[in-house]
Amino acid sequence: AQTVTQSQPEMSVQEAETVTLSCTYDTSENNYYLFWYKQPPSRQMILVIRQEAYKQQNATENRFSVNFQKAAKSFSLKISDSQLGDTAMYFCAFFLQGGSEKLVFGKGTKLTVNP
Amino acid sequence: DTAVSQTPKYLVTQMGNDKSIKCEQNLGHDTMYWYKQDSKKFLKIMFSYNNKELIINETVPNRFSPKSPDKAHLNLHINSLELGDSAVYFCASSPQGNYGYTFGSGTRLTVV
Numbered sequence: 001a002q003t004v005t006q007s008q009p010e011m012s013v014q015e016a017e018t019v020t021l022s023c024t025y026d027t028s029e030n031n032y033y034l035f036w037y038k039q040p041p042s043r044q045m046i047l048v049i050r051q052e053a054y055k056q057q058n059a060t061e062n063r064f065s066v067n068f069q070k071a072a073k074s075f076s077l078k079i080s081d082s083q084l085g086d087t088a089m090y091f092c093a094f095f096l097q098g099g100s101e102k103l104v105f106g107k108g109t110k111l112t113v114n115p
Numbered sequence: 116d117t118a119v120s121q122t123p124k125y126l127v128t129q130m131g132n133d134k135s136i137k138c139e140q141n142l143g144h145d146t147m148y149w150y151k152q153d154s155k156k157f158l159k160i161m162f163s164y165n166n167k168e169l170i171i172n173e174t175v176p177n178r179f180s181p182k183s184p185d186k187a188h189l190n191l192h193i194n195s196l197e198l199g200d201s202a203v204y205f206c207a208s209s210p211q212g213n214y215g216y217t218f219g220s221g222t223r224l225t226v227v
């Protein structure tokens with residue numbers, strides 16, 4: 001079974017600075033997708049970024065970018081120019097194409113952006 | 116228009132009661148899901164349906180029964196509620212799982 005590990009339960013960063021959240025996963029398959037979701041205090045789950053495993057290029061969405069290291073099975077999220085509204089739980093997730101067909105989540109990292 | 120809507124948002128009930136949570140999506144997605152988020156924020160899949168057909172049924176007690184009257188709706192009925200059922204329940208939908216899921220806003224269930 002695939003597993004997703006987020007080793008940082010909590011992190012904090014000063015407004016306008018850059019922070020990187022770590023995620024590693026375990027799979028022997030090749031055709032999969034990785035995601036980062038944001039859950040602010042409002043409880044809503046928001047898709048931040050998506051990465052296809054077969055693509056070498058790292059995905060970016062405005063201030064959010066990933067560092068995808070397939071051989072190391074690592075998928076970190078970098079948030080640039082942190083804003084107060086970035087304060088949230090961040091979940092890394094894994095989807096195996098043609099496999100279990102379910103999104104498997106890590107335990108999350110609670111990020112606090114300080115003014 | 117809300118893409119994935121769940122009702123109710125909050126539900127407080129006594130042990131032993133039966134309750135339902137409703138979910139509707141207007142995105143035209145074929146697949147819908149129920150996830151449970153526990154007190155430590157861990158998200159775990161419970162069920163998934165593809166076009167009204169049950170695809171995934173994780174190790175969930177028989178007291179939980181999903182029902183999908185059509186591909187836009189997936190409801191969750193829970194019998195004989197227990198204290199341990201207290202959690203946030205999320206409904207989600209997807210055209211195909213590799214696009215990621217669109218989540219509803221969650222239902223916080225508190226069993227007292």
